[in-house]
Amino acid sequence: MMKADGCSPPVIAVDLGGTKIAAGIVSAGCEILAREYCPTLADEGIEAIIERVVSAVGRLISRQGMGLSQVCCISVAACGAIDSETGVIAFSPNLPGCRDIPLRDMLRDRLGVKTMLINDANAAAWGEHHLGAGKGVNNLVCLTVGTGIGGAIIIDGRLYTGSSGSAGEIGHMVIEANGAKCRCGNTGCLEALASGTAIAREAAAHVARGEPSSLSEIVAGRLEDITAEKVAFAAREGDSLARSIINQAATYLGVGMVNLVNIFNPEMIVVGGGVAGMGDMLLDPARRVVRERAFLVSAEAVSIVSSQLGSDAGMLGAAIFALQQVEK
Amino acid sequence: MMKADGCSPPVIAVDLGGTKIAAGIVSAGCEILAREYCPTLADEGIEAIIERVVSAVGRLISRQGMGLSQVCCISVAACGAIDSETGVIAFSPNLPGCRDIPLRDMLRDRLGVKTMLINDANAAAWGEHHLGAGKGVNNLVCLTVGTGIGGAIIIDGRLYTGSSGSAGEIGHMVIEANGAKCRCGNTGCLEALASGTAIAREAAAHVARGEPSSLSEIVAGRLEDITAEKVAFAAREGDSLARSIINQAATYLGVGMVNLVNIFNPEMIVVGGGVAGMGDMLLDPARRVVRERAFLVSAEAVSIVSSQLGSDAGMLGAAIFALQQVEK
Numbered sequence: 004m005m006k007a008d009g010c011s012p013p014v015i016a017v018d019l020g021g022t023k024i025a026a027g028i029v030s031a032g033c034e035i036l037a038r039e040y041c042p043t044l045a046d047e048g049i050e051a052i053i054e055r056v057v058s059a060v061g062r063l064i065s066r067q068g069m070g071l072s073q074v075c076c077i078s079v080a081a082c083g084a085i086d087s088e089t090g091v092i093a094f095s096p097n098l099p100g101c102r103d104i105p106l107r108d109m110l111r112d113r114l115g116v117k118t119m120l121i122n123d124a125n126a127a128a129w130g131e132h133h134l135g136a137g138k139g140v141n142n143l144v145c146l147t148v149g150t151g152i153g154g155a156i157i158i159d160g161r162l163y164t165g166s167s168g169s170a171g172e173i174g175h176m177v178i179e180a181n182g183a184k185c186r187c188g189n190t191g192c193l194e195a196l197a198s199g200t201a202i203a204r205e206a207a208a209h210v211a212r213g214e215p216s217s218l219s220e221i222v223a224g225r226l227e228d229i230t231a232e233k234v235a236f237a238a239r240e241g242d243s244l245a246r247s248i249i250n251q252a253a254t255y256l257g258v259g260m261v262n263l264v265n266i267f268n269p270e271m272i273v274v275g276g277g278v279a280g281m282g283d284m285l286l287d288p289a290r291r292v293v294r295e296r297a298f299l300v301s302a303e304a305v306s307i308v309s310s311q312l313g314s315d316a317g318m319l320g321a322a323i324f325a326l327q328q329v330e331k
Numbered sequence: 332m333m334k335a336d337g338c339s340p341p342v343i344a345v346d347l348g349g350t351k352i353a354a355g356i357v358s359a360g361c362e363i364l365a366r367e368y369c370p371t372l373a374d375e376g377i378e379a380i381i382e383r384v385v386s387a388v389g390r391l392i393s394r395q396g397m398g399l400s401q402v403c404c405i406s407v408a409a410c411g412a413i414d415s416e417t418g419v420i421a422f423s424p425n426l427p428g429c430r431d432i433p434l435r436d437m438l439r440d441r442l443g444v445k446t447m448l449i450n451d452a453n454a455a456a457w458g459e460h461h462l463g464a465g466k467g468v469n470n471l472v473c474l475t476v477g478t479g480i481g482g483a484i485i486i487d488g489r490l491y492t493g494s495s496g497s498a499g500e501i502g503h504m505v506i507e508a509n510g511a512k513c514r515c516g517n518t519g520c521l522e523a524l525a526s527g528t529a530i531a532r533e534a535a536a537h538v539a540r541g542e543p544s545s546l547s548e549i550v551a552g553r554l555e556d557i558t559a560e561k562v563a564f565a566a567r568e569g570d571s572l573a574r575s576i577i578n579q580a581a582t583y584l585g586v587g588m589v590n591l592v593n594i595f596n597p598e599m600i601v602v603g604g605g606v607a608g609m610g611d612m613l614l615d616p617a618r619r620v621v622r623e624r625a626f627l628v629s630a631e632a633v634s635i636v637s638s639q640l641g642s643d644a645g646m647l648g649a650a651i652f653a654l655q656q657v658e659k
Contacts, residue, residue, distance in 0.1 A: 084628050093628040142494045154594070158486060165596025166470045167632040172593040175626060178519075179508045180586050189589065189624040191506075258508050261517065265500040266482070266594070268493025296517040298503060300412050300421040304495040 012075040014325045015060055015116075018123060018317035019052070019081040021045055021097030021150035022277075025314065026059040028067060029322035031075070033134060035315060039063045045098050052098070053106070057113050076117040078325035080126035080317040081106060082151060086168040090120045093169065096186040096194075097151045119325050123317045124153025124171060125162055127275050127310070130320030132157050135311035136273045144269045145310075146173060147317075148256065148285075149276035151186070152194040156267070174198065178258045196255040199231035199278040205248050206234045216244035235281045253285045257292025264297040264305050275310030282309060340403040342653045343388055343444075346451060346645035347380070347409040349373055349425030349478035350605075353642065354387040356395055357650035359403070361462060363643060367391045373426050380426070381434070385441050404445040406653035408454035408645040409434060410479060414496040418448045421497065424514040424522075425479045447653050451645045452481025452499060453490055455603050455638070458648030460485050463639035464601045472597045473638075474501060475645075476584065476613075477604035479514070480522040484595070502526065506586045524583040527559035527606040533576050534562045544572035563609045581613045585620025592625040592633050603638030610637060 011031035018025040024043050028036040039059040043052060056079070064071060083095025090107025092098070111118040121129075128145035131137040137145070141160040147153035154173025156163040164170050174194035175187050182191030183201070195201055207226040210218050217237050222228040237245035260272055274286060290307050310316050339359035346353040352371050356364040367387045371380060384407070392399060411423025418435025420426070439446040449457075456473035459465040465473070469488040475481035482501025484491040492498050502522035503515050510519025511529070523529055535554040538546050545565050550556040565573035588600055602614060618635050638644050 084626055094626060156594075158491065163486065163595075165629070165632075166598040167596055167628055169626060169628050169632075170594065170596035172596075172626055172629070175593045176504075176590045177506050177586050177624070180506050180510075180583065182508075187626065255508065258505050262504045262590070265503045266484075266498065267491075268495055268498035268500075270494040296505070298412055298422060298497060298500055298515065300495055300497050301493070301500070304493075304497075 012073055014075050014322045015063065015077045016318040016322040016325070017056055017060070017077065017079045018126070018321065019043065019056065019079055020123060020317075021082055024052075024055055024059055025318055026056070026063055027315075027318045028063055028069075028074075029319065031326060033319060033322065035318065037063055037067050043098075049098065049101050049104050049106070053109055053113065056110065060114060071114060071116050074116055075329060076119060076325050077110065077114060078119045078121065078321040079106065079110065080121050080123040080321040082123045082153060084169040084172065085120055085122040087119070087121050087164070088168065090118070092120070096175075119321075119328060121321055121324050122153070122155070122171070123147065124155040125164065126318075126320035126324060127153070127312075127316035128155030128157055128273070128320065129162060129324055130312050130316040130318075131273050131275065131310055132160075133323050134319060135316060136308050137271055140271045142267070142269045143271040143273060144173070144263050144267055145273045145275065146256075146259075146279075147276035148198060148274060148278040150199050152198045153276070173259065173263065176259060176262060178255060178262065193255065193259040197252045197259065202231040202234050202248060202252050202278065203229050205251070206245065209244055209248065214244050217242045218245060231278050235284065238284065249281065249284060250288055253288035254292055256285065257289035258296070260289055260293050260307065261297040264293055264301045268301040269305055272305060272307045273310055274307065275313065275316050277314070279309060280313070340401055342403050342650045343391065343405045344646040344650040344653070345384055345388070345405065345407045346454070346649065347371065347384065347407055348451060348645075349410055352380075352383055352387055353646055354384070354391055355643075355646045356391055356397075357647065359654060361647060361650065363646065365391055365395050371426075377426065377429050377432050377434070381437055381441065384438065388442065399442060399444050402444055403657060404447060404653050405438060405442060406447045406449065406649040407434065407438065408449050408451040408649040410451045410481060412497040412500065413448055413450040415447070415449050415492070416496065418446070420448070424503075447649075447656060449649055449652050450481070450483070450499070451475065452483040453492065454646075454648035454652060455481070455640075455644035456483030456485055456601070456648065457490060457652055458640050458644040458646075459601045459603065459638055460488075461651050462647060463644060464636050465599055468599045470595070470597045471599040471601060472501070472591050472595055473601045473603065474584075474587075474607075475604035476526060476602060476606040478527050480526045481604070501587065501591065504587060504590060506583060506590065521583065521587040525580045525587065530559040530562050530576060530580050530606065531557050533579070534573065537572055537576065542572050545570045546573060559606050563612065566612065577609065577612060578616055581616035582620055584613065585617035586624070588617055588621050588635065589625040592621055592629045596629040597633055600633060600635045601638055602635065603641065603644050605642070607637060608641070
């Protein structure tokens with residue numbers, strides 16, 4: 004479906020997450036030709052974020068010795084409730100203050116290039132469905148476990164985006180009605196219990212209560228420096244507090260998957276995102292919860308697998324999405 | 332789509348629920364010509380249930396002065412994980428002991444008439460989508476709140492049944508990870524917290540602890556006689572315990588709807604089933620929870636409405652399903 008000839012112009016794909024901005028030049032044959040990364044620093048507000056996206060795109064272009072006129076378009080995968088038709092971010096729990104922002108047109112006006120906007124979890128799912136773990140699988144649900152938890156639903160080989168473009172907010176499925184507060188304003192969301200942020204928060208809270216853990220040394224006593232990555236490192240080194248915290252998050256992730264399995268009876272659940280880099284340390288307890296708690300017939304029908312495209316899924320999916328739009 | 336001429340033979344539609352069996356003769360124009368009801372008595376096992384279905388069908392036929400040969404087919408809507416292709420009930424939390432039962436073929440062998448099997452919540456949704464509250468609505472989720480809680484998903488005007496036919500088990504979505512035990516073996520399912528059974532169980536538990544309520548009088552001290560219907564009656568009469576129990580169930584129902592709104596971003600949620608007969612006493616608190624806890628953009632896009640077909644939804648949907656299969 005994608006043009007693989009070297010003559011078609013490449014796409015600039017940007018994966019705008021709550022923590023990190025990744026930008027890449029992606030060929031029409033879906034090869035990533037160059038990459039740039041920078042922190043999102045979401046608290047500085049949308050104008051500052053746009054500035055950083057523009058700089059990253061500029062650095063990419065100049066590194067490749069290209070001009071923006073040689074680019075087919077810019078495709079941005081961003082976290083939050085996004086309407087791809089209008090190019091507006093309605094709301095994003097991980098980009099504070101971001102409400103009804105016409106990000107697509109703001110970027111187009113800054114860069115003078117055709118721009119597209121897609122939800123980051125939808126982009127990652129689209130990437131996995133075309134090039135990764137979900138190739139050939141027509142009913143699948145994708146989870147992106149990172150700073151937040153994104154979700155995307157592919158039904159009959161098509162992205163399901165709902166009646167106003169904001170379906171798939173699986174991270175904001177309540178699994179503990181009176182549970183921890185979530186950044187979206189709700190309580191007990193999957194994201195509030197099983198995301199990287201939740202893992203770091205829980206670990207810091209336990210260490211602050213004086214529970215013994217190598218994490219205090221790892222962050223030299225600065226509890227605010229605890230991240231899900233550091234908790235995973237400590238767990239792999241045998242730290243029992245870190246292990247129990249990851250196990251708890253994985254159990255909650257499993258409960259979320261039970262719901263997906265009972266609701267969607269999907270062929271596959273693909274788990275990507277930074278936290279999913281923990282691999283089977285996260286997925287094995289989650290798979291066990293699905294076996295124990297989901298309807299047997301649906302539990303037996305589903306494979307729960309790691310993303311194959313890893314941190315490139317969003318960027319590649321955004322590029323594929325753009326190339327398909329342009330082809331239309 | 333449906334043939335409305337009086338010449339096409341009618342369908343016998345059976346709605347087999349956890350508490351009650353309803354059977355009807357439905358014309359090709361979707362009119363219910365006659366009805367029969369009897370209790371399911373699910374604990375007596377599947378053979379006894381089949382016997383009662385056969386008797387009900389017999390009574391219907393003879394009352395109409397018809398023979399089975401004058402019937403187009405029999406269409407059974409039953410609760411549980413059902414594969415309409417094979418006609419098998421894989422599992423049904425509300426029909427104890429019912430595992431891998433080829434109900435379609437068992438009934439066909441008993442009655443000698445072409446028989447079809449569909450999940451009862453899917454049937455009710457199909458009825459509402461063609462003749463009721465969801466007419467013309469292409470993205471909708473239906474909830475059937477009765478003894479259990481069934482669910483059904485219509486996407487792009489088609490029933491979504493998943494990769495092995497068992498999608499839509501919304502009643503078995505966990506919303507309180509460590510909550511009340513559910514009949515499906517899981518804990519904290521929506522069904523365990525907001526179904527008729529849950530309402531009756533909670534009311535009986537509170538009355539047993541000596542909390543003052545008119546319910547003790549209503550059931551003359553026999554707590555096992557408390558039903559959701561009686562709790563609703565007491566609540567309407569101003570009983571404060573009954574009110575708080577219904578309010579709690581409605582709040583949980585609202586949390587379940589928050590999940591549906593965030594995941595599906597549907598145009599409509601249709602609520603049917605016996606317990607939904609409570610109307611706005613149940614739906615108003617649930618709607619408030621959705622407004623307070625769901626993503627704004629999706630909460631604004633959804634209407635939460637009562638079933639229009641009421642207790643006929645399953646029967647009519649089963650009939651429409653059968654008529655469409657026969658037309659193919």
